[in-house]
Amino acid sequence: MLATEAQLYLPISEGTLSGVLDDTTDWENTVQALDMPEIASLFVLASLPKLCSHRHIPAERVLATTLESCNEQATSISLTALNHYALQNLNRTAVDAGFNLLPHFKIALLSHEAVKRRAYLSHTGQYDFGFQTRYRESLTDRPIKTIIGKRQGSLNAEQSRVYREFEAQQNEHLHIQGYAGTGKTSLVKSLLTMFGSSKACVLVLVARQIQLNALQVEFKNTPHVHIATFIDLANMLIPEDHTTAANQNMRDKHNARATMSDDAIIRQLGVQASGNHSAQQLIKVIRATVFRFCQSVDTRIMQKHIPATHAKDLDATVCAVVHHFASKLWQTLLLPPTKDFKPPIKGYHKIKWAALHGWTIPARYTHVLLDECHDLPPTLLQILARSPQARSTLGDDYQNLSGQTLRQTSNIRIREMVHSVRSGTAVEDIVNKIIVAHPSSMKAQFKGNTLSALDVDIYEKPAVPETPALILVNDNWGLFEWVQRLASQNINPQLKSSHADLNRFVQDCFELKRGGGSARHGELFRFKSWDTLADAYQHCAGFRRFNQLLEKGYAQKNWEQTYNRLLNAPDAHPYVISQIENVRNLEFDNVMLTPDIFESADKMSKAAFSASIYVCVTRARRRLLAPEMLHQWIEHISQTGWVDQKSNRGRQP
Numbered sequence: 001m002l003a004t005e006a007q008l009y010l011p012i013s014e015g016t017l018s019g020v021l022d023d024t025t026d027w028e029n030t031v032q033a034l035d036m037p038e039i040a041s042l043f044v045l046a047s048l049p050k051l052c053s054h055r056h057i058p059a060e061r062v063l064a065t066t067l068e069s070c071n072e073q074a075t076s077i078s079l080t081a082l083n084h085y086a087l088q089n090l091n092r093t094a095v096d097a098g099f100n101l102l103p104h105f106k107i108a109l110l111s112h113e114a115v116k117r118r119a120y121l122s123h124t125g126q127y128d129f130g131f132q133t134r135y136r137e138s139l140t141d142r143p144i145k146t147i148i149g150k151r152q153g154s155l156n157a158e159q160s161r162v163y164r165e166f167e168a169q170q171n172e173h174l175h176i177q178g179y180a181g182t183g184k185t186s187l188v189k190s191l192l193t194m195f196g197s198s199k200a201c202v203l204v205l206v207a208r209q210i211q212l213n214a215l216q217v218e219f220k221n222t223p224h225v226h227i228a229t230f231i232d233l234a235n236m237l238i239p240e241d242h243t244t245a246a247n248q249n250m251r252d253k254h255n256a257r258a259t260m261s262d263d264a265i266i267r268q269l270g271v272q273a274s275g276n277h278s279a280q281q282l283i284k285v286i287r288a289t290v291f292r293f294c295q296s297v298d299t300r301i302m303q304k305h306i307p308a309t310h311a312k313d314l315d316a317t318v319c320a321v322v323h324h325f326a327s328k329l330w331q332t333l334l335l336p337p338t339k340d341f342k343p344p345i346k347g348y349h350k351i352k353w354a355a356l357h358g359w360t361i362p363a364r365y366t367h368v369l370l371d372e373c374h375d376l377p378p379t380l381l382q383i384l385a386r387s388p389q390a391r392s393t394l395g396d397d398y399q400n401l402s403g404q405t406l407r408q409t410s411n412i413r414i415r416e417m418v419h420s421v422r423s424g425t426a427v428e429d430i431v432n433k434i435i436v437a438h439p440s441s442m443k444a445q446f447k448g449n450t451l452s453a454l455d456v457d458i459y460e461k462p463a464v465p466e467t468p469a470l471i472l473v474n475d476n477w478g479l480f481e482w483v484q485r486l487a488s489q490n491i492n493p494q495l496k497s498s499h500a501d502l503n504r505f506v507q508d509c510f511e512l513k514r515g516g517g518s519a520r521h522g523e524l525f526r527f528k529s530w531d532t533l534a535d536a537y538q539h540c541a542g543f544r545r546f547n548q549l550l551e552k553g554y555a556q557k558n559w560e561q562t563y564n565r566l567l568n569a570p571d572a573h574p575y576v577i578s579q580i581e582n583v584r585n586l587e588f589d590n591v592m593l594t595p596d597i598f599e600s601a602d603k604m605s606k607a608a609f610s611a612s613i614y615v616c617v618t619r620a621r622r623r624l625l626a627p628e629m630l631h632q633w634i635e636h637i638s639q640t641g642w643v644d645q646k647s648n649r650g651r652q653p
Helices: 014-021 027-032 036-051 059-076 079-089 094-099 112-117 132-140 159-168 184-197 211-220 230-237 245-250 260-270 279-293 316-334 347-356 378-386 425-437 474-488 501-513 528-534 540-553 556-567 594-600 604-618 628-640
Strands: 008-010 107-109 145-148 149-153 174-178 202-206 227-229 367-370 390-395 414-418 420-423 447-449 455-459 470-472 576-579 588-593 619-628
Touching: 008 036, 008 059, 008 132, 014 027, 014 036, 014 112, 014 202, 027 079, 036 079, 059 079, 094 528, 112 279, 145 184, 159 174, 159 184, 159 414, 174 184, 184 202, 184 211, 184 367, 184 390, 202 211, 202 230, 211 227, 227 230, 230 347, 230 378, 245 316, 245 347, 260 279, 260 316, 279 316, 279 347, 279 414, 420 619, 425 447, 425 455, 425 619, 425 628, 447 588, 455 628, 470 474, 470 594, 474 501, 474 540, 474 556, 474 576, 501 528, 501 556, 528 556, 540 594, 540 619, 588 604, 594 604, 594 628, 604 619, 604 628
Parallel strands: 008 107, 174 390, 174 414, 202 227, 202 367, 367 390, 420 447, 455 619, 470 576, 470 588, 588 619
Antiparallel strands: 145 149
C-alpha cells in the first residue's frame, strides 16, 4: 500500500524521526530541538507496543489526546518545559519500538512541510479529526474504481495516474517501467476493461503460458480482448503457404518441446573436431550461436553471434568453423534434408522467421498491450515497430534474467511506477543498490511499502523454515535436495515447475549412475556416462550433495517415496520449492534464498545475476530469509559499482 492508504498520519517527518533514532546524535539536544507536534508523536510511538494488546483503542484517539495534552502544557508553561518532560519520560529504545510497529497500525509519517503547516490542528490547537481524509485526498486524485468480471476494486495513486494518461491518449505508444510489486498486472486488467465500451480490439501478448491462463480466466467472456503468447503470435503471422516448405516447417506446432541429441546433429552436419575442441564441444557453441542470432535483429548469422563466453577460448580458424556450421544448422532447421532428420522448431526460431520476413500484426487489432515485456526479444520488438497498432508495454528491466534491458524506440512515452504494494521498506537498500549497479537506464529509486511489516533475517546454516515458505533454489540439483529435505521431515512440498521434468532428471541420474547411457532430460541427454556428468558438475555444491547421498545408499525406491509426496502436496499454505525463473509474477508471505543461488555469481553476467537476486528479494510480503552471502554481495556491488550488459544465464540450447 501507498501512503494514500494509511489509516493515520503522524505529525513528524521521516527525516526528523531518523535524527531522533540515530545513536550517533545526542539524545537531549535532539529532543530539545523538537516542536510540540513532534514531541506528541514521540509519546504516541512509545505507546504503540501497549496498544497491541488494546486494539479497541484507536491510534488516532491516542494522537488526539496526546496532542491536546502537549499543546496545553506548551501553551500554559512553555515548550522548553514540555521538552524537559519528554526527556524525563521517553527514551530512544521506547520510541524505536513504536517506530517498528508503524506498518502494524498502518501509520504513515507526514512530510516536513505538512508538519510545519499544522493543518491537523484546529484554530484552538485541538486535533482535527477531518485531517486524515483531507490529507489523503491531497496526495493524489481520487483512485480509479474498477470492475473486472464480478469483482470490484480500485487502483492506487500511481496506477490511477497511468490509467488516466492512457485513457487520454489511447492511440499513442506508452511504456511503463514498473518495479516488482507495483501492480502492473492489476493495471493491465483495468486497462483492458477501459476498451469494453469502444469498438477496439486488443491483442494482449504475454511471454509465458501461465500468464495467458490467468488472464484468460479473467477475460474469457470478453470478445474485444484476444490473449496470446509470443509463440502464438509467431504462429499467427507465419502464412499457411503450402507451396513454401520453410513456412510449413516453421508452422509445425508439435515438436517444440522435443530434443535432438548432439550426436545426431554432428552426424548430419558433418561436424568434426577442430583445434583442441571436440565435435561435441563445438556443437554446443554452434547451438548457442544460432540462439544468439535468433535473439538479434540481424538478417544473417555472423561470427559476432558466437557467445563471448565461448569465443574467448576459440582461435580465428575455430570461430570460422562455428560460423559455418551455425549457418548450416539454421538452414537445416528451415529445410530438413530428410524426413528422418527434422530438428525441433522452437518458439524463438518462429519469431525470428516472422521478423526476417517483415510480417506485421493483422489490422483487425486496434491496440497491442504487453505485460511483463522485460522478456520481449528484440525480434518481437521489430514486429511491433512495423505493425500499425498503438502499443502499450508494461515491464521491469530488473526482472529480465538474462540481464538485458529493453531498448524502446524514440517515439514512445515512458512512465515509471516505483512504489511497491508488496515489499516493505526493509528491502529498499538491497533493491536500490541493485538498481544503481545494473545497466538499465531506469534509475528511479524503488520505494517499499511503508505499511508492510517485512523482516529480513540472515541465517548462518540453511534449514527448513519453521513456517511454510517459498524456498528458492538455483537448479534441478537444488530442487531435488530441498524436496528431499522436506520429505525427510514428513512435509509434502509444492513444486513450481513440472513434476514430470524433475522426475525425469532424477531418473536419468540413476540411469547414468548404474552405467546406462539413455538419459533423455534436456540438461542431461548430452552426457553418456556418470563420469562425464560428474566432471561437468564437479564445482556444483548441489551435485556433490546428490552424489554423496547416492554413495550413502540412497536408491530409486527412496526417490519414489519422495516423489509421491510431491504428487500429494496440499493446496493451502504449503511449503513451495522453485527455481527463480518460475516465480517472477508471484508473491509469498515468506521467502528463503538457499546458499547455492550465490554459486552463480561468478558464472553469470553481473547484470543477469543481479536480476536474479532482485527477483528473489522482491517476492516476500512478510519475511525474507537469506544467507550472509546476500549482505556480502550487496556490499561488494556497492563498493565496485559495476555495470555490464553481457547476456548469458547459462540456459541457452
